[in-house]
Amino acid sequence: MDSFIGIRFKKxxxxxxxxxxxKHFKSHTEAMVTMLDFFFYNEISPKEKLGPTGRTIEQTFKKRISAVIAIMRDMEKTQTKPTVAMIQSLFEMEEPKKKPLLLEKKQVEEKQVQFREKKNYNNL
Known part of the structure; x- marks a missing residue:
């Protein structure tokens, strides 16, 4: 069995x-060993900061995502919708209505007569 040593800490x-x-470990010794190993293997000092916290990172992401959403909405309004409308108008297969020209006059066809006179060639 390992021997214990007393270390003085403030109360x-x-x-x-x-x-x-x-809260996190079975014994005080296990807690201290784990903490010391963490600092040793990660080559960091307990006095230095590890960088931004989770809250600050989350706020930064939210701001950037909001900016990306704003850019996408602007692109949709100014580029995508007008382009789609122009392409749809090009592909519509609606034939233009033919209107008669005002200068053109319709020729009235003469009605064909059902009975014609027979020419008599004998009298000549």
Whole structure:
């Protein structure tokens, strides 16, 4: 069995460590070993900051996503919808109505007579 050694901490710090250790680990020794290993393997100091927190990253993402949405809406209004409307108008197969020209006069066809006179060639 391993032997124990006493380390002096301020009372407030010792209570914080005990609460943390009980919450996350089985023993105080396991908590301290895990914390020391974390700093050693990741080659960081407990005094240096690790960068932005989760909240600040989330706020940044929300701002950037809002900006992207605004850009996409603007593109849709100014580019996509007008282009689609122009392409649809080009592909519509509606034939233009033919209107008679005002200068053109319709020729009235003469009615054909049903009976014609027979020419008599004998009298000549």
């Amino acid at each position: 407030e710090t010792a209570k914080r460590f005990q609460e943390f250790s009980r």
